[in-house]
Amino acid sequence: MDIFKVAGVDLKKGPDWSSEETMLKEHSGYVCGVDEVGRGPLAGPVVAAAVILDAENIPEGLNDSKKLSEKKREALFDSIYERAIAVSVAEATVEEVDEINILQASLLAMRRAVEGLEVSAGSALVDGNKDPGLHMPTNTLVKGDGRSLSIAAASIIAKVFRDRMMKKLAEKYPDYGWEQNAGYGVPKHMAALKLVGVTPFHRKSFAPIRAILEQKNSPNH
Structure with missing residues (x-):
C-alpha cells in the first residue's frame, strides 16, 4: 500500500479544493472544514476549529499544520482570519475529557466550533473517520488536513490557538x-x-x- 495515497488521493500534492467542490455541488450554503488538536497530550484541553474559506481568496501555503513550521503556522493563522468568511474555535476542558473520554471530548469540541461560526455553513468536511454529529450533511476525510484546504485551515487555527494556550499555562x-x-x-x-x-x-x-x-x-x- 502506498502510504502517500489515501482513498486514491495523492497526499504528496497537498490539500486542494476538490472535496469542497463536491460538497458545494451536492448541498446548498457554505462548506466548513473542521479539525481538532490535542488528543494525545497529558495536559490541557482539546481544541477544535471550524473554517469557511472564501474560494476566491484562499491563503497560499495551507497544509496539514504538522507539516508546517511554527513561523509559517503563525503567519497563516493571521491570514486565515483575515481572508476567511468565518472562523470559530472551541474547546473541551480537561474535566470534560476525564468525564466523557478523549474521543467524545474531541467530537464535542468540533460541534462547539461549528455552532460558533458567525456565518452558518450548509455542509461540513471533518478530519478523521468519526462523524461529530453536526446538524448538516457531513463528509469525514481520513488525513483530511492533507487533502482539503478547509480542513487544513482548521488544523492550523486549532494548533496555533492551542499552542498559545499551553504557553500561557x-x-x-x-x-x-x-x-x-x-x-x-x-x-x-x-x-x-x-x-x-x-x-x-x-x-x-x-x-x-x-x-x-x-x-x-x-x-x-
Missing part, C-alpha cells in the same frame, strides 16, 4: 515545559510530574497521570 506552571511540548508526555514533562506532581490541567483519566495519582494515594506512599 506554562507561565503559571513553569516546571513541565508546556511552552515547548504543548502538554505531550515528553521526558521533561514526565520528570516534572514525578518531582512536582499533577496540576489541575492534567488529564486524570490518562494512564500515566492516573498511575501517579494512584501511587500518591496508596497507603504505602
